Amino acid sequence: MVKFSVVIPIHNEEGAISGVYYSLQEVMSGIGEAYEIIFVDDGSHDKSLEVLQSLQDAKNRDLRVIALEEHLGQAKAMQAGFTAAKGAIIITIDGDGQFDPRDIPKLLKKLNQGYDVVCGFRDHRIDPWTKIISAKIANMFRRVLIGEKIHDVGSTFRAYRSETVKNLDLTKEKLILMTAILLKKGYRIGEVKVSHYPRTSGASKYNIKNRLFTGLSGILKVIKLKK
Numbered sequence: 226m227v228k229f230s231v232v233i234p235i236h237n238e239e240g241a242i243s244g245v246y247y248s249l250q251e252v253m254s255g256i257g258e259a260y261e262i263i264f265v266d267d268g269s270h271d272k273s274l275e276v277l278q279s280l281q282d283a284k285n286r287d288l289r290v291i292a293l294e295e296h297l298g299q300a301k302a303m304q305a306g307f308t309a310a311k312g313a314i315i316i317t318i319d320g321d322g323q324f325d326p327r328d329i330p331k332l333l334k335k336l337n338q339g340y341d342v343v344c345g346f347r348d349h350r351i352d353p354w355t356k357i358i359s360a361k362i363a364n365m366f367r368r369v370l371i372g373e374k375i376h377d378v379g380s381t382f383r384a385y386r387s388e389t390v391k392n393l394d395l396t397k398e399k400l401i402l403m404t405a406i407l408l409k410k411g412y413r414i415g416e417v418k419v420s421h422y423p424r425t426s427g428a429s430k431y432n433i434k435n436r437l438f439t440g441l442s443g444i445l446k447v448i449k450l451k452k
Contacts, residue, residue, distance in 0.1 A: 228313055229253060229260040230387075231329075232306030234299050235320035236267040242276045245322050250287060252326040256333075263289045264320065265306045268296030300400040303381075307390045315385045324382045328419040332384040341389050341412035344375055344404065345382030345419035375416055378404050382419055 231249055235242065246262065253260040266274045277290045291305050307315065316332065318324050328345060335343040378401075389412050393399060399406065404414055 226259060227261050227311040228258040229256070229316060230306075230310035230312030230314070231260065231262045231316045231318065232265065232303065232310060233263065233318055233320045234265045234267055234302035234306060235269065235273055236296060236299075236302070237269045237271045237273060238320045239269070239272040239276050241320060241322040242273060243280065245318075245320055245326075246280055246285075246288065248326045249318070250285070252329050253287070256330065260287060261289055261311060262287050263291065263306050263309055265291045265302040266293060267299065267302040268293050270296075298397055299381075300395040300397045303400060304393070304395040307393070307395075310387065313387055315387050315390060316383070317385070318382050323422050325420040325422065328382070328417075329384070331417045331419070332382075335415050335417050336384050336386070338415070339413060340415040341386050342404070342407055342414045343384045344377065344414065344416040345380045346375075346377045346416045347380055347421040348376075348418045373405055373408060375404055375414065377416070380419075 231253065233245065233249075238245075242264070246264070249262050253262065264277050266277060274290075274292055277288075277292075281288055281290060289309065291309055293302060293305065303317065306317070314333070314336065316329060318326065318329075324345065332343045332345060389407055389410075393403070393406070395403075408414060
């Protein structure tokens with residue numbers, strides 16, 4: 226029986242994958258419960274899939290790899306991971322190495338205090354200023370429109386009880402609005418501060434135009450949710 230499933234959607238992260246995997250393996254092994262680590266390759270055109278296959282060839286039995294045939298976006302990659310996950314608790318983390326897997330026990334400790342979802346809050350976010358400002362604007366609008374008090378709605382470093390995410394049918398907008406959707410469904414959401422580091426390889430997959438357009442679409446969806 227698997228208790229924890231760690232889901233990592235990736236797209237062109239060949240330089241970060243091994244480090245993320247072995248860091249996750251060390252942390253999850255230390256927790257002392259059965260776990261699986263699921264990488265979802267979202268149609269990468271670098272050597273990401275080759276790196277993942279080499280890790281599997283090294284007989285890492287905790288590793289599962291899902292390879293999407295084409296680039297479908299983070300939401301669909303995340304959904305594929307949720308669907309495949311066997312654990313009662315699902316942990317999501319980016320594959321770029323900016324989050325620290327050693328913060329996972331903090332997420333789980335908070336989850337055990339009666340929450341259904343726990344979000345990692347990047348108190349000192351290390352990202353380009355365009356990302357940081359657009360995220361602050363989105364957080365402000367969501368706080369005003371629906372009273373969502375989560376500090377960092379854009380963080381994908383989270384722990385979920387599996388029943389909260391199994392039937393979401395994620396789209397790009399739904400992924401952005403996931404915490405608002407789950408709050409509307411009556412789930413309890415908490416947050417803890419987590420570390421955040423600069424990228425050591427690769428590049429961000431989202432430019433400012435995409436973020437602003439999707440953010441505007443998301444705000445409109447939030448208004449509909451409120452109604």
